[in-house]
Amino acid sequence: MRLRLATAAAAAALTISLPALAATEIQWWHAMTGANNEVVETLAKEFNDSQADYKVVPVFKGTYPETLNAGIAAFRAGQPPHILQVFDAGTGTMMAASSAVVPVAKVLEADGVTFDKSQYLGGVVSYYSTADGELLSFPYNSSSPILYYNKDAFKKAGLDENAPPKTWPELFDAAKKIKAAGWPCGFTSTWLTWIQQENFAAWNNVPYATLQNGLAGLDPQLQINSDLYVRHFQTIADLQKAGVFSYGGRTSEAKIKFTSGECAMMTESSGGLGDIVKSGINYGTGTLPYYPEAAGAPQNTIPGGASLWVLAGHPDAEYKGVAKFFEFLSQTPIQARLHQKSGYLPITMAAYDETKKSGFYDKNPGREIPILQMMGKAPTDNSKGVRVINLPQVRDIINEELELMLNGQQDAKTALDKAVQRANAAIKEAADL
Amino acid sequence: MNRRAIFPNTVLPYLLVAPQIAITVVFFFWPAAQAIRQSMLREDPFGLRTRFVGVDNFGRVLGDPAYLNSLQVTAVFSIAVAVSALVVALLLAVMADRVVRGQGLYRTLLLSPYAIAPAIAGMLWLFLFNPSMGTLAVLLRQAGFDWNPLLNGGQAMTLVVAAAAWKQISYNFLFFLAGLQAIPKSLIEAAAIDGAGPAHRFRTIIFPLISPVSFFLLVVNTVYAFFDTFGIIHAVTSGGPGKSTEILVYKVYNDGFVNQQMGVSAAQSVILMVLVIALTFIQFRYVERRVHYA
Numbered sequence: 001m002r003l004r005l006a007t008a009a010a011a012a013a014l015t016i017s018l019p020a021l022a023a024t025e026i027q028w029w030h031a032m033t034g035a036n037n038e039v040v041e042t043l044a045k046e047f048n049d050s051q052a053d054y055k056v057v058p059v060f061k062g063t064y065p066e067t068l069n070a071g072i073a074a075f076r077a078g079q080p081p082h083i084l085q086v087f088d089a090g091t092g093t094m095m096a097a098s099s100a101v102v103p104v105a106k107v108l109e110a111d112g113v114t115f116d117k118s119q120y121l122g123g124v125v126s127y128y129s130t131a132d133g134e135l136l137s138f139p140y141n142s143s144s145p146i147l148y149y150n151k152d153a154f155k156k157a158g159l160d161e162n163a164p165p166k167t168w169p170e171l172f173d174a175a176k177k178i179k180a181a182g183w184p185c186g187f188t189s190t191w192l193t194w195i196q197q198e199n200f201a202a203w204n205n206v207p208y209a210t211l212q213n214g215l216a217g218l219d220p221q222l223q224i225n226s227d228l229y230v231r232h233f234q235t236i237a238d239l240q241k242a243g244v245f246s247y248g249g250r251t252s253e254a255k256i257k258f259t260s261g262e263c264a265m266m267t268e269s270s271g272g273l274g275d276i277v278k279s280g281i282n283y284g285t286g287t288l289p290y291y292p293e294a295a296g297a298p299q300n301t302i303p304g305g306a307s308l309w310v311l312a313g314h315p316d317a318e319y320k321g322v323a324k325f326f327e328f329l330s331q332t333p334i335q336a337r338l339h340q341k342s343g344y345l346p347i348t349m350a351a352y353d354e355t356k357k358s359g360f361y362d363k364n365p366g367r368e369i370p371i372l373q374m375m376g377k378a379p380t381d382n383s384k385g386v387r388v389i390n391l392p393q394v395r396d397i398i399n400e401e402l403e404l405m406l407n408g409q410q411d412a413k414t415a416l417d418k419a420v421q422r423a424n425a426a427i428k429e430a431a432d433l
Numbered sequence: 434m435n436r437r438a439i440f441p442n443t444v445l446p447y448l449l450v451a452p453q454i455a456i457t458v459v460f461f462f463w464p465a466a467q468a469i470r471q472s473m474l475r476e477d478p479f480g481l482r483t484r485f486v487g488v489d490n491f492g493r494v495l496g497d498p499a500y501l502n503s504l505q506v507t508a509v510f511s512i513a514v515a516v517s518a519l520v521v522a523l524l525l526a527v528m529a530d531r532v533v534r535g536q537g538l539y540r541t542l543l544l545s546p547y548a549i550a551p552a553i554a555g556m557l558w559l560f561l562f563n564p565s566m567g568t569l570a571v572l573l574r575q576a577g578f579d580w581n582p583l584l585n586g587g588q589a590m591t592l593v594v595a596a597a598a599w600k601q602i603s604y605n606f607l608f609f610l611a612g613l614q615a616i617p618k619s620l621i622e623a624a625a626i627d628g629a630g631p632a633h634r635f636r637t638i639i640f641p642l643i644s645p646v647s648f649f650l651l652v653v654n655t656v657y658a659f660f661d662t663f664g665i666i667h668a669v670t671s672g673g674p675g676k677s678t679e680i681l682v683y684k685v686y687n688d689g690f691v692n693q694q695m696g697v698s699a700a701q702s703v704i705l706m707v708l709v710i711a712l713t714f715i716q717f718r719y720v721e722r723r724v725h726y727a
Contacts, residue, residue, distance in 0.1 A: 069690050076480045093693060097479040240584075247584055248565065250673070256565050393692035403674035407584040430694070 023048075023055040026321045027081035029074075030058055031067040031306070035274060039342055046356045047328045054321035056083075064306065065392065068093070071311065071343040075100055075212070078312035082322050085140060087306045088194070089391040091128065092214070094309050095136060096389050102310040102319065104326065105126075107133040111323035112317065123300060123374035124347055128307050131215060137307035138156040138326050141344040143271035143371035144301045145195040147171075149287040153264030154284075157181035162263075164286030171265065171289045172235055175244050178264045185263040187239070188254045191402070192247075192402055193395040194304055196232070197224050202383035203288055203373075204228060205296035214387040219431040222423050224398070225416035228291060234412035239406050247406050258283075269304055270370035273343040278378050285366030287373055299383045301373040305344060345371055390430040394423045471699035478693040490700035499676060500684070500701070505641060507680040510594060511658035518598040518654055519647065522605030526633070529606070530613045540610070547603035551661060555668030558596035582670070586677030589670050593678050596669060597662045605650050612646035613639065652716045657710070681705055 016043055032040050037060060044056040061067040071084035086094050105115045117125060128137045140349055143278065151161040157178040165171040175186025191194055201208035206228050211217035241246035246263055248254025252317075258266040259279035267288060276283055290297040310322055319345035328334065335351030338344060340360055346352045352371060361368040388394050398419045405415035472490055476483040494500050511540070522691060529539050546554070561569045564581050573580040582589040624634050663682045665682030666672060672679035672687060683703065 050583070065691055072478050072693075093478055097477060097481055099481055100479040249583060250671070253565075260566065262565060390692060392692075396687075396691065400673065400675045403584055407674065426692075 023053055024055055024318055024321050024429065026056045026083065026310075026325060028056055028058045028083040028085075028325075029061045029067055029071055029081040031061060031064045031087070032084040032085070032141075033060075036342060037209070039338065043152070043329065043334070047325055047335075050328065051324070054324060056321075056325055071309075075311055075313070078313065080313050082310065082314055082318060083325075084309045084311055085306050087142070088127075088304045088310050089395060091137070091307070092387045092389045092391050095130075095387065096218070100312055101136065102312050103130075103136045104138045104308075104310060105136055107310050107319050107323045108326060110136075110252065111320050111327070113323065113327060119350065120348055121345065121352065121371070121375065123379065124303050124345060126379065128302050137309045138329070139272065139347045140308045140329075141305040141342065141345065142303040142307075143269040143305045143344055144303060144373050145191070145199050145267055145288050146270050146366070146369050146373070147265065147267055147288060148258060148272075148276055149265045149283050149284050149286065150258070150261065150263075151282045152261075153178050153181075153183050156183060157264075161284065165289060166285060166287065166379075167292050168232065168235075168272070169202045169291075172244075175239065175265060176242075179244045183264050185257065187265040188246050188248050188257045188263040188274070189267040190248065190252040190254045190269065191304075192250070193398050195269075196236075197228045197229070197398065198386045199288065199301050199304075200232065201304045201386070202227070202300060202379075203290050203298050204294035205299040205380055205382050206294060207272075207382050207390065208386050213385060217385055218389060219427055220388060222420045222427075225413070225420045228294060229416055230413050232291075232412075233402070233405065233416060237408075237412055240406045241408060247403075250395075250398075270345070271305060271343050273366070285369055287369055296371070296377075296380070297398040298376065300375070300377050300379055301370070302383060302385045303345065303374065340367075343367070345374065388427060390426060393426055393430070397422045397426060468699045468702050468706070471695055472703045474699075475696045478695070482616050487695070489523075490696045491704070494697055494700045494704065499679075502676055503679050503681055503684045506590075506660065506676070506678065510590065510597075510662075510678070510680050513590075513594045514597045514601065514658040514662070515651060515654035517594065518601040518605055519650060521598070522602045522650075523609050523647075525602070526606050526609035526613055527639075529610060543606050544603045546600050548605075549600065551597075551600065551664030552668050554596055554600045555593075555665035555696070558592060558665075559669050562592055582674075584674050586674055588594075589674055589678050593662070593665055593669050596665050597658060600665075601654055601657055605654065608646050608650055609643065612643040616642050649716075652712065656712055659705075659712075 009336065028040075028044065030037075030040055040058045043220055044058045048055050059081070062072040063143065064085075067084070068086050068090045071081060071086070072286070074080045080100075108115050117135075124139045124142045125135060126133075127142075128139055131136050142158075147164055149164050154161040157174070159174055159177065165174045171187065177186075179186040198208055200206075201213065201224075206226060207213065207223045209220035209222045209224075211220040214220035225309075234244050240247060246254075248257050252268070252272060254263075254266065255268060255272055257263040257274060258268070259276060260282060261281060286300060287298065308326075310319065330348060332348065332350040332354055335346045335348050336354045338360075339346035339351060339355055356368075401410075401415040401419040401422070404410050405412055410418075451501050473485060473487055474483055475486045475490065525543060527688070529536065530542065532539055541714050549557075556622075561567050562580070562582065564570050564583055570580050579585075580588065582592045620638055620642075621634055624638055629637065659680075660682055662680065663686065666678055666680060666683045667686075670678045681701065682705065685698050685701045689702065690700075
């Protein structure tokens with residue numbers, strides 16, 4: 001009996017250690033579901049088949065916040081994954097934890113690859129870099145907010161179905177006409193914080209917060225209660241009351257209002273295209289609207305989505321595998337395919353050029369909009385990005401005040417003033433450890 | 434009179450309870466101790482910088498208007514859930530007690546919601562009442578009612594209370610039905626012969642006799658509303674709109690796992706722990722004394 005147990009134990013130990021001998025495992029924790037999850041699995045499989053030294057193991061960890069928490073908990077327990085996918089709003093949290101992460105630039109350098117910034121899309125790469133230009137995380141899925149509109153609704157309201165509104169006043173006007181023509185709702189938006197504030201700031205070239213929107217310091221003060229924001233949100237609040245605008249929720253819940261045909265126009269992430277195509281709606285796309293009187297508008301948008309962070313606490317040899325995987329992901333054919341299939345932005349110029357040359361944008365004109373929006377102009381202090389150490393919390397605070405505003409309990413000025421005051425206190429507390 | 438089994442072996446009893454003790458230590462005492470420790474620390478999410486702050490986190494929590502709001506929301510939510518779940522369950526139990534044919538079928542159907550996980554129950558209600566796609570929400574709006582729980586705090590509260598109460602009705606129903614069936618038929622028949630109508634009989638005989646069960650259920654329902662409804666809130670409203678459905682357990686989760694403020698979140702969970710201990714104490718000291726097991 002004892003002998004048999006020992007044999008079984010030895011056999012078990014052998015089976016467990018065998019794959020480890022064959023290839024070094026690289027853990028990749030991510031938050032991708034559905035079609036995007038298939039992309040993750042395919043990429044890992046292709047990389048694993050392309051060489052024998054490393055094996056990338058993708059593990060689905062839930063929603064974006066859940067994945068971030070799983071990574072943080074694992075780090076605290078001394079068992080971090082090698083690669084952790086972190087959403088845009090978690091960037092500040094990761095950046096503040098400098099000893100918990102290994103900058104991607106360092107990982108690549110250790111493998112003898114110098115990171116050449118000019119090969120990459122500036123707007124995307126600078127968002128994930130330190131103030132002095134060191135790339136911290138690897139941009140995996142980046143997107144940019146654009147305008148989607150229902151062509152049938154435009155026709156019904158007597159509007160030109162091939163000329164989406166370019167500015168906010170035009171859009172509000174069109175929304176009112178569509179509502180007046182009997183359509184249930186003129187306009188909705190997903191992610192009010194990301195689209196109508198963080199990107200609103202960059203696109204209209206107005207500050208979101210002091211200290212270059214937080215890029216130049218740990219405790220920025222929000223400035224989202226300046227005149228342009230107040231005017232914008234008061235209009236939205238009035239339109240909500242009139243039934244022209246329809247609020248859908250804090251994240252991407254409003255998408256269903258567009259895909260079901262309820263709302264005629266929607267500002268949403270370019271990454272949301274898949275669901276809109278699937279819904280079979282007769283849609284068109286346009287650039288994110290701006291205010292013509294804002295100086296410099298339209299400026300450029302800032303990326304959303306997620307990037308891959310390398311967590312500290314592993315032997316150097318394993319980081320070599322991580323570097324190899326990132327090099328694999330940067331290859332032009334892979335990037336071009338990712339971009340064309342998923343609707344996310346390509347991260348290298350080469351992949352963008354190849355997609356352009358292949359005639360993809362001629363067939364799918366809407367697909368170039370997010371790239372053009374992000375690359376149109378050299379970014380200003382207002383449009384490099386937004387970096388707040390506790391951005392998820394700040395977004396929640398803002399959403400709470402906006403919901404009270406949309407329900408008619410307070411006007412835009414009060415809502416934004418309260419949001420700024422509460423968010424600033426929260427930022428101060430988070431930064432002051 | 435009192436016969437006691439004496440174990441000569443003093444080690445054996447301890448060995449026999451050891452597994453239970455081990456489980457309690459691992460799954461309760463250890464995490465509870467961790468929570469207490471964490472509640473006195475202030476640190477960044479990754480635990481890279483840690484500072485001992487004593488009871489500072491508790492002061493922060495209790496001085497936060499959002500926490501006081503959450504206390505108020507929890508009180509409203511718990512009372513609404515407990516009262517509606519009890520009243521509806523009692524009504525159903527009284528009616529099911531009278532049914533002669535198909536009793537088994539009615540009981541099974543009435544008990545089935547209890548088998549559903551809170552998050553699933555939340556999703557079911559969300560599908561019915563989501564302003565954009567909910568089947569019943571569309572009907573409500575066609576009837577001219579401005580149904581929008583995404584922005585209207587009162588409607589959002591009604592929705593989560595309904596979902597939470599619906600799930601608890603089954604449990605209450607079971608206890609009420611058992612309580613009703615334990616009442617001697619002769620008592621009721623005697624009252625009927627004396628000319629008491631159904632309402633009168635319920636008020637003077639049935640209700641007093643099931644009052645211990647009712648009180649027990651009140652405590653259980655309050656605890657349920659306090660702690661087990663997280664899944665429903667998470668699935669249906671995420672605490673919104675504004676902070677109108679952010680109950681205490683949800684705030685613990687939100688501050689800890691979304692806002693990454695572990696110290697503040699741990700302090701809240703310690704406060705909650707004290708609350709549960711108090712509730713349990715009341716239940717044992719007060720309810721146990723009142724219940725008369727025939």
